[in-house]
Amino acid sequence: MSFRSLTIKPGRLLNTIHETAQRFGAKGVWGPESTQTGVCRLSLSDYDKGVRDWFVEQTKSLGCEVKIDEIGNIFAIYPGKNNDAKPTAIGSHLDTQPTGGRYDGVLGVLSGLEVLRTIKENGFVPNYPIALINWTNEEGARFPLSIMASSVWSEQIPLEQAYKLQSVTDIDPVTVEHELKRIGYLGPVKASYKTNPIAAHFEIHIEQGPVLEDANEKIGIVIGVQAYSWFKVRVYGKAQHTGTTPLAARSDAILAASKMIIKGNELAKKHNCLFSVGVFTLKPAVVNVIPEFVEFIIDVRNVKDDGLSAILEEIKDEFPKISKESGRNLSVEFELIYTSNAVNFHSDCINCVRDSAISIVGKDKVREMISGAGHDSCATNSRVPTSMIFIPSKNGVSHNPEEYSSPEEIHTGLEVLLNAVLQYDAFRSN
Amino acid sequence: MSFRSLTIKPGRLLNTIHETAQRFGAKGVWGPESTQTGVCRLSLSDYDKGVRDWFVEQTKSLGCEVKIDEIGNIFAIYPGKNNDAKPTAIGSHLDTQPTGGRYDGVLGVLSGLEVLRTIKENGFVPNYPIALINWTNEEGARFPLSIMASSVWSEQIPLEQAYKLQSVTDIDPVTVEHELKRIGYLGPVKASYKTNPIAAHFEIHIEQGPVLEDANEKIGIVIGVQAYSWFKVRVYGKAQHTGTTPLAARSDAILAASKMIIKGNELAKKHNCLFSVGVFTLKPAVVNVIPEFVEFIIDVRNVKDDGLSAILEEIKDEFPKISKESGRNLSVEFELIYTSNAVNFHSDCINCVRDSAISIVGKDKVREMISGAGHDSCATNSRVPTSMIFIPSKNGVSHNPEEYSSPEEIHTGLEVLLNAVLQYDAFRSN
Ligand SMILES: NC(=O)NCCC(=O)O
Ligand SMILES: NC(=O)NCCC(=O)O
Numbered sequence: 001m002s003f004r005s006l007t008i009k010p011g012r013l014l015n016t017i018h019e020t021a022q023r024f025g026a027k028g029v030w031g032p033e034s035t036q037t038g039v040c041r042l043s044l045s046d047y048d049k050g051v052r053d054w055f056v057e058q059t060k061s062l063g064c065e066v067k068i069d070e071i072g073n074i075f076a077i078y079p080g081k082n083n084d085a086k087p088t089a090i091g092s093h094l095d096t097q098p099t100g101g102r103y104d105g106v107l108g109v110l111s112g113l114e115v116l117r118t119i120k121e122n123g124f125v126p127n128y129p130i131a132l133i134n135w136t137n138e139e140g141a142r143f144p145l146s147i148m149a150s151s152v153w154s155e156q157i158p159l160e161q162a163y164k165l166q167s168v169t170d171i172d173p174v175t176v177e178h179e180l181k182r183i184g185y186l187g188p189v190k191a192s193y194k195t196n197p198i199a200a201h202f203e204i205h206i207e208q209g210p211v212l213e214d215a216n217e218k219i220g221i222v223i224g225v226q227a228y229s230w231f232k233v234r235v236y237g238k239a240q241h242t243g244t245t246p247l248a249a250r251s252d253a254i255l256a257a258s259k260m261i262i263k264g265n266e267l268a269k270k271h272n273c274l275f276s277v278g279v280f281t282l283k284p285a286v287v288n289v290i291p292e293f294v295e296f297i298i299d300v301r302n303v304k305d306d307g308l309s310a311i312l313e314e315i316k317d318e319f320p321k322i323s324k325e326s327g328r329n330l331s332v333e334f335e336l337i338y339t340s341n342a343v344n345f346h347s348d349c350i351n352c353v354r355d356s357a358i359s360i361v362g363k364d365k366v367r368e369m370i371s372g373a374g375h376d377s378c379a380t381n382s383r384v385p386t387s388m389i390f391i392p393s394k395n396g397v398s399h400n401p402e403e404y405s406s407p408e409e410i411h412t413g414l415e416v417l418l419n420a421v422l423q424y425d426a427f428r429s430n
Numbered sequence: 431m432s433f434r435s436l437t438i439k440p441g442r443l444l445n446t447i448h449e450t451a452q453r454f455g456a457k458g459v460w461g462p463e464s465t466q467t468g469v470c471r472l473s474l475s476d477y478d479k480g481v482r483d484w485f486v487e488q489t490k491s492l493g494c495e496v497k498i499d500e501i502g503n504i505f506a507i508y509p510g511k512n513n514d515a516k517p518t519a520i521g522s523h524l525d526t527q528p529t530g531g532r533y534d535g536v537l538g539v540l541s542g543l544e545v546l547r548t549i550k551e552n553g554f555v556p557n558y559p560i561a562l563i564n565w566t567n568e569e570g571a572r573f574p575l576s577i578m579a580s581s582v583w584s585e586q587i588p589l590e591q592a593y594k595l596q597s598v599t600d601i602d603p604v605t606v607e608h609e610l611k612r613i614g615y616l617g618p619v620k621a622s623y624k625t626n627p628i629a630a631h632f633e634i635h636i637e638q639g640p641v642l643e644d645a646n647e648k649i650g651i652v653i654g655v656q657a658y659s660w661f662k663v664r665v666y667g668k669a670q671h672t673g674t675t676p677l678a679a680r681s682d683a684i685l686a687a688s689k690m691i692i693k694g695n696e697l698a699k700k701h702n703c704l705f706s707v708g709v710f711t712l713k714p715a716v717v718n719v720i721p722e723f724v725e726f727i728i729d730v731r732n733v734k735d736d737g738l739s740a741i742l743e744e745i746k747d748e749f750p751k752i753s754k755e756s757g758r759n760l761s762v763e764f765e766l767i768y769t770s771n772a773v774n775f776h777s778d779c780i781n782c783v784r785d786s787a788i789s790i791v792g793k794d795k796v797r798e799m800i801s802g803a804g805h806d807s808c809a810t811n812s813r814v815p816t817s818m819i820f821i822p823s824k825n826g827v828s829h830n831p832e833e834y835s836s837p838e839e840i841h842t843g844l845e846v847l848l849n850a851v852l853q854y855d856a857f858r859s860n
Binding site: 097098099139140141142144146168169171172207208209210226228230238239240241242243244245246247249252254255257258259261262265268269274275276277278279280282284285286287288289290291292297299301337371372373374396397398399400 | 527569572672687715716830
C-alpha cells in the first residue's frame with residue numbers, strides 16, 4: 001500500500017481540538033459559538049495534567065508504548081516494521097499561554113495523533129516506529145524559559161536549571177520540579193537525545209503571523225527560525241516621597257525604566273528587530289512613594305544571530321546611559337535568561353515537507369519561510385534532522401484567544417504532515 | 431502656674447519613638463545602631479494593632495478617656511477644667527509606609543503623648559480637655575487613599591467608600607472594614623466632626639523635604655498644604671505574540687504607558703508640578719506576550735488648585751493622543767481616586783505656632799511654609815481651626831527607612847507643640 005493513498009477521516013482532527021479545548025482550559029470568549037474561546041492551559045497546571053492523562057490514554061489505545069521522561073516529555077511510540085530503529089518523530093506541545101488560543105502547539109500534537117489514527121485505520125505499517133511527542137513547557141509562560149523540556153532533551157539546558165525554574169504566574173511561585181511531581185509527570189526515563197533518541201522531528205504549527213494569509217498561500221515550508229534572547233533588567237533607584245521630592249532630586253526607577261522601554265523600541269526599529277516587554281514589577285508599589293526598584297523582562301528577536309547581538313550590545317550601552325542621566329542614585333543590571341540562536345532546518349526534512357506540500361496544494365500555494373516564534377523543533381534540530389509545516393493564522397493573531405485557522409487549512413495541514421512523515425519513513429528505508 | 435514654665439523630661443520622647451519602632455515593625459537597616467532602621471507598620475496590620483493597643487494603654491494610664499470610632503480613629507481625651515467643652519486636639523498617625531522611617535506620623539502622635547505626660551507630671555490643668563488622636567490610614571499605602579479616616583471624620587469621604595477600599599499590598603486584597611474588625615478597631619463611636627467634635631487641631635510632623643535644613647532653620651510654621659490628586663490610568667491594548675508581530679502591527683499597552691509616564695514628567699516640569707507613578711501592573715504578564723492591559727496610579731501635586739487642574743487637563747488631553755498614535759487597538763481610561771485641594775490653615779492656630787516657635791528658637795530660625803505632603807490636618811482644617819509645626823528632615827528624605835531628624839530637633843519640636851497647644855488653650859478661655 002502506498003502512503004499516498006491513505007484516507008483521512010474528515011473533521012475528526014478539528015473535533016479533537018475543540019473537545020480537548022472544552023475539557024481542558026477553555027477561556028477567553030470572543031464569539032457566540034462554544035468553539036469561539038481561547039485556551040488557558042499553563043504548563044504543569046491541573047488542566048495540563050488532564051490533557052496529558054487523556055493523551056496517554058488515547059495513544060495507548062492506538063497501541064503506542066508510552067514513555068515519560070524526567071522533565072515530563074511524553075513519547076508515545078507507534079510500532080513500525082523495524083522496531084529496533086530510532087523512531088521518526090512528530091512533536092509539539094499541549095501547554096498554552098494565559099491568553100492562549102486553541103491552536104498554538106495543540107495543533108501539532110493533535111495532528112500527530114490524527115496521523116497515528118489514520119495509519120492504524122488504513123492498516124498501514126510504517127517502516128520505522130513513529131514517536132508522537134508532547135514536549136513540556138514550550139511556551140515559557142508559567143515558567144519563563146521557552147522550549148524548555150525539548151532543550152533539556154537536546155542537552156542544551158541542564159536538567160537542574162529547568163527543575164529550579166520558578167513560576168511567574170502563581171501568587172506563591174512554585175518550581176518546575178515541584179509541579180512535575182505534583183501532577184505525576186516526573187517520569188523515569190532520562191531526558192536525553194542520546195539515550196532516548198529519535199531519527200528526525202516534524203512539527204506542524206500555525207504561522208502566528210500574517211504572511212501566508214496576506215499572500216493567499218496555504219502552506220509554509222519552514223526552513224528556519226529567527227534568533228531570540230530573553231533577559232531581565234533591574235533598575236535600582238531610591239524610595240522617596242512623591243509629594244515632597246523635587247523632580248530634580250529624584251532617582252525614579254520607573255521613569256528610567258520607561259525611557260529604556262522606549263529606547264528599546266527605537267533600537268528595534270533601527271536594527272530591524274523585535275523588542276517587547278511582557279513582565280514588569282516594581283517596589284514598594286504604593287501610590288506616594290517613588291519606586292526604588294523596577295524589574296522587567298525583555299524579549300528581543302532578529303532573523304540573524306549577528307543582528308540580535310548588535311541590538312543587544314547597543315541596549316547594554318544605552319540603558320546605563322539612561323540610568324545615569326535620570327538620577328544620581330540610579331543603576332541598572334542585566335541578567336540573561338535564555339538565548340535561542342537562529343536555526344536552519346535540515347534539507348532532508350525540508351525536502352519531505354516541500355514535496356508533500358506541493359503535491360497537495362500546488363507550487364503556487366506554498367512559501368519557504370523563517371519562523372518568528374521559537375518552537376521545540378529548534379531544540380530537536382540541534383541533534384537530528386528537523387523541519388516544520390505552517391498553516392495560515394487569521395490576521396496573524398497568536399498568544400490571544402482569537403487565534404484562528406479554518407477547518408480547511410487545518411485539514412490540509414494534516415494531509416501535508418501525514419505525507420511528509422511517511423515520505424521520510426520511505427526515504428529512510430532507501 | 432504658667433504653661434511657659436513646664437519642665438519636659440529630656441530624651442523620653444526619643445526613647446518612646448525608638449522603643450515603639452523596635453517593638454512594632456522595625457525594618458530596613460541603614461546603619462549599625464539598633465535605632466538605624468525604618469519602620470514598616472502598614473495601616474490595620476498586626477503591627478498597627480500592636481501599637482494601637484500600646485497607645486490605648488499609655489493614654490489610659492495618664493487618665494485619658496479613650497474613644498474609638500467606626501473607622502478606627504482613636505481619641506484619647508485628657509481632662510481639663512471645663513470638661514463639657516470641646517477638646518483642643520493634637521493628632522497625627524501611627525501607620526507608616528512599606529519603606530517608611532521612624533518619624534513620619536509617629537512623631538506627631540508620640541509628641542502629643544509627651545505633651546500629656548508633661549502636663550500631668552507638672553500638675554498643670556488645662557482650661558479645656560486635650561484630645562490626642564491617632565488617625566487611621568493617613569499614608570494611603572496599604573489602602574490607596576491617603577488621609578482616609580480623618581476625611582471620614584470631617585465627612586469629606588463617605589464611611590462606606592473607606593470601608594470598601596481594597597488593600598494593594600496584600601497578595602489577596604482585603605478591605606478596610608475587614609481589617610478593622612480583624613484587629614478589633616471598628617469602634618462604636620460615629621466618625622463625625624459633628625457628634626464627636628474638637629475645637630482645634632495641632633500637628634507636628636517632619637518636613638519630609640529639604641527646605642529647613644538647607645536654610646539652617648529649626649521650625650516650619652506650616653500655613654498650608656499643596657493640592658494633590660491621585661488617579662488610575664488604564665491602558666487597553668492587544669495581547670499578541672512578541673516573536674511574530676511586527677512593531678507596526680502592535681497595540682502595545684506597555685509602550686504606550688511608558689510614553690505616558692515620560693509625558694507626565696515633561697508636563698510636570700512645564701507646569702512646575704510634581705508627577706509620580708508608584709503603582710504599575712500589567713496583563714497577562716508573561717515574557718512572550720505583548721501586554722494587553724496596563725494599569726498605573728498617578729500622583730500629581732501643585733501648590734495651587736489652578737495649577738493642579740491645568741496639568742490634569744493637559745494629561746487628559748495628551749494621554750489619549752499617545753494611545754491613538756501607538757496602535758489601532760489601544761485606548762486609555764481615567765479613574766479619579768482622590769483629590770485633596772490646596773489648604774490654608776487657620777490664623778488662630780498659625781499664630782499660636784508662630785508665637786511658640788519664635789519664643790523658643792528666635793525669629794531667624796523659623797519659616798512660614800507650605801507642606802508638599804498631605805496630612806490629617808488638611809481634613810481637620812475643613813471643619814476646625816488647624817495648623818502644623820515642621821521640624822527639619824535630614825537630606826529631605828522621607829518614605830524611606832533613612833528618614834532622620836536629630837534628638838535636638840525632636841526636642842525643640844516638642845517644646846513648640848506644647849507651648850502652641852497651651853497658648854491656644856489659654857486663648858480659648860479669654
Ligand atoms: N510558538 C511559540 O509561541 N513558542 C513560544 C516561544 C516563543 O516565544 O517564540
Ligand atoms: N505626610 C505624608 O507622607 N502623608 C501621606 C499623604 C501624601 O502622600 O502626601
